[in-house]
Amino acid sequence: MDRKLRLAIAGAGLIGRAHWMRMVANSACELIGFADPFPSATALAAEAGVPLYPDLEALLAAARPDGVVLATPNALHVPGALACVAAGVPALVEKPVADSVAEAERLAAAVEASNVPVLVGHHRRHSAVLEAARETIAGGRLGKLVAVTASATFHKPDDYFETAWRRQKGGGPILINLVHEIDNLRALVGEIVEVQAFASHAARGFEVEDTVAINLRFANGALGTFMLSDAAASPRSWEQTSGENKAYDHHADQDCYIIAGAHGSLQVPTLRVLEYAGAASWFSPMVRSRVDMQETDPLARQLAHFCAVVRREVPPRVTVRDAMRTLAVTLAVAEAAHTGLRVAIPS
Numbered sequence: 001m002d003r004k005l006r007l008a009i010a011g012a013g014l015i016g017r018a019h020w021m022r023m024v025a026n027s028a029c030e031l032i033g034f035a036d037p038f039p040s041a042t043a044l045a046a047e048a049g050v051p052l053y054p055d056l057e058a059l060l061a062a063a064r065p066d067g068v069v070l071a072t073p074n075a076l077h078v079p080g081a082l083a084c085v086a087a088g089v090p091a092l093v094e095k096p097v098a099d100s101v102a103e104a105e106r107l108a109a110a111v112e113a114s115n116v117p118v119l120v121g122h123h124r125r126h127s128a129v130l131e132a133a134r135e136t137i138a139g140g141r142l143g144k145l146v147a148v149t150a151s152a153t154f155h156k157p158d159d160y161f162e163t164a165w166r167r168q169k170g171g172g173p174i175l176i177n178l179v180h181e182i183d184n185l186r187a188l189v190g191e192i193v194e195v196q197a198f199a200s201h202a203a204r205g206f207e208v209e210d211t212v213a214i215n216l217r218f219a220n221g222a223l224g225t226f227m228l229s230d231a232a233a234s235p236r237s238w239e240q241t242s243g244e245n246k247a248y249d250h251h252a253d254q255d256c257y258i259i260a261g262a263h264g265s266l267q268v269p270t271l272r273v274l275e276y277a278g279a280a281s282w283f284s285p286m287v288r289s290r291v292d293m294q295e296t297d298p299l300a301r302q303l304a305h306f307c308a309v310v311r312r313e314v315p316p317r318v319t320v321r322d323a324m325r326t327l328a329v330t331l332a333v334a335e336a337a338h339t340g341l342r343v344a345i346p347s
């Protein structure tokens with residue numbers, strides 16, 4: 001397949017636009033249509049100069065794309081991906097992969113029974129920062145992993161909460177934001193097998209949580225703490241420290257994760273390393289250095305990867321089953337916060 005890949009997007013909203021803009025910048029593919037039943041989509045389709053179909057099925061039948069990006073609301077991810085698999089069309093499905101683990105399992109089984117690849121849009125897996133941090137840890141430089149101190153503390157503006165569902169159960173930072181963080185920590189540290197959590201809505205007073213303190217147990221024996229808040233005047237979030245999404249105020253000198261092993265520790269995203277030259281002891285000086293990294297746009301890299309997946313050159317970097325595990329841990333945090341119990345994540 002030397003010609004340009006003909007890609008389509010279902011869901012002409014916020015992230016649908018972001019995907020289209022990456023397609024414009026990528027000479028290996030072109031957008032050939034949007035599917036979206038709402039009139040608000042007309043303007044974006046006109047701007048992109050492509051047809052607008054009323055639903056995914058119409059798009060699949062009429063446009064016959066090489067691949068589809070599913071940028072629709074969460075509840076439509078599984079039905080949309082199943083329709084693509086049935087039509088034999090590879091899909092990039094936005095995160096979270098599904099609303100429930102059972103739905104994700106249903107999709108994973110269908111994908112595995114087909115020969116149609118499905119990539120899940122955990123775009124930070126394509127981040128150069130995450131890759132460099134992951135290689136540093138996997139290379140053994142920190143020694144056996146011991147402790148993770150992580151945070152996503154930021155302040156969403158008041159008008160964000162004018163939309164009713166964002167003030168209600170399920171609309172809070174656990175299901176909207178934590179899913180990205182859990183995926184990062186799984187990629188960096190390994191599988192998470194048990195969680196505990198305290199949630200509070202004391203800052204905003206809405207039904208939904210605004211702040212959550214989380215404990216994590218990793219399969220390799222390391223423990224982690226995670227502080228999550230969308231009401232905290234603090235930039236210690238991936239968005240504000242990595243600078244990958246230019247929409248957010250960037251704090252290049254701050255970190256959101258500290259990953260400590262028995263020999264050294266790594267701060268992310270600044271990639272500063274503190275390590276012992278000899279035997280580890282708090283009486284001995286630690287050597288400071290920084291891991292080299294070339295900044296990239298994770299969404300652009302994700303699209304380039306998706307093109308390679310569509311061409312069957314590489315398997316999806318984030319499979320449905322992999323994303324299902326991230327979802328299971330995220331839902332376990334919600335359950336732990338709700339019940340006050342420790343929640344184990346089945347393997």
Ligand SMILES: NC(=O)c1ccc[n+]([C@@H]2O[C@H](COP(=O)([O-])OP(=O)(O)OC[C@H]3O[C@@H](n4cnc5c(N)ncnc54)[C@H](O)[C@@H]3O)[C@@H](O)[C@H]2O)c1
Binds near residue numbers: 035072
């Ligand atoms: N990877 C990321 O960082 C990231 C960022 C934002 C959103 N997302 C995910 O992307 C998805 C969409 O989020 P958004 O912020 O763009 O939402 P949005 O509301 O801006 O856009 C969703 C679009 O889907 C359309 N839609 C609704 N029903 C449809 C249907 N049956 N067929 C086709 N289109 C339909 C809506 O009209 C809307 O245009 C969500 O799952 C969200 O979690 C991911």
